[in-house]
Amino acid sequence: MAEEGEAAPPVVLFGYDASTFTLKVRLALRIKQIPYTFITVPSMKPRPLLKDTFGLTYRKIPVLAIGKEVYCDTSIIIEALEHFFPESEGYQTLYPTATDGRDYRPMIRGFASYWTDRPLFRVTTGLIPSSVWRTRFGEDRAELIGHKLDPEKLEKKVPENLSRLDMQLSILEPLFANEDTPWIFSASSPSLADISVFYQLSWGSDIAAGRMINNLTGGDTSDTETVGATSVFNAKRYPALFTWYTTFQRYIENLPSTETKDPDFSEILEQIKQSPSLGKKSLLLPTPRSSHAELDAKTGLKEGTVVTVAPDDTGRADPTIGTLVIMSPEEAVIKPQPLDKAAEVDVRIHFPRLGFTVRPVDKAML
Helix, strand or coil, rough: CCCCCCCCCCEEEEEEECCHHHHHHHHHHHHHHHCCCEEECCCCCHHHHHHHHHHCCCCCCCCCEEECCEEECCHHHHHHHHCCCHHHHHHCCCCCCCCCCCCCCCHHHHHHHHHHHHHHHHHHHHCCCCCHHHHHHHHHHHHHHHHCCCCCHHCCCCCHHHHHHHHHHHHHHHHHHHCCCCCCCHHCCCHHHHHHHHHHHHHHHHHCCCCHHHHHHHCCCCCCCCCCCCCCCCCCCCCCHHHHHHHHHHHHCCCCCCCECCCCHHHHHHHHHCCCCHHHCCCCCHHHHCCCHHHHHHHHCCCCCEEEEEEEECCCCCCEEEEEEEHHHHHHHECCCCCCCCCCCCEEEEEEEEEEEEEEEHHHCC
């Protein structure tokens, strides 16, 4: 990403310890052995650090900055890490070839986006103790989702969600019967697929037992140590899956940590400010085809148009507004709209198009 003779731009991950998707990116950074800085932000709104630094109003976590390029949503964060820190430069790939020589990258991306990040995530969040929903965090997430959350009803649904977790694990178990390699899709080393299953099961196990709920709620409830999901996720019921889980866990533990946690942010901010800006031709991550100009024109998505970008599931009430800089079939890059207070850094914000809506802004909204 840096030109010869230039210092590499800092890699900065904004998240919090109890965030499931933050864990996903931390695992990717550790496997790839990318040095990075972790900056803790609150689990709930407001997050003034992100707003003041980047002019970013996007409310989901994590957010990753590579110099002055800011990436929102783990699906594009992973692709950015793989692109800017490639195997050819000594970093481990998140898409290793299978033992039969095949490249399963598209399948692995779909596996992560359409299974573990969505239906499996919905199951594990259903195991969150009801004490969490009685805090400010519960109010914040009700606003994110768009409807009220009833702690009593959610508590009664935990057995049902444990049963749903059991269904998910039953589907996964045969995936680990391969004797040639311990990794998913017969990969030669851990891939994004392994990360995606592990982070959900690790986080789900912790959260179901009441571990990390103090961090999750910003201190509004205390951690506990209950049986959690152990009646479903254990070595006796799913031996192949559990063996893989402990193998992956040991693999991660044996890797050196590349994280620097919560240093003086003013120093990190200065490094970001000093980072070179990417040229327009380098802004987009590689895709097989360029953006479909005819369709983009019909939907009003021309460069220079003021657009609104929002997830297509939760968080739609908090769109990000900015000027469209460039697009591909998979990525939209915008320059954020100026807020009441000028941002500390002039950045571009990158969103995946999959799972997000990008639309021209009605002038009445401006």
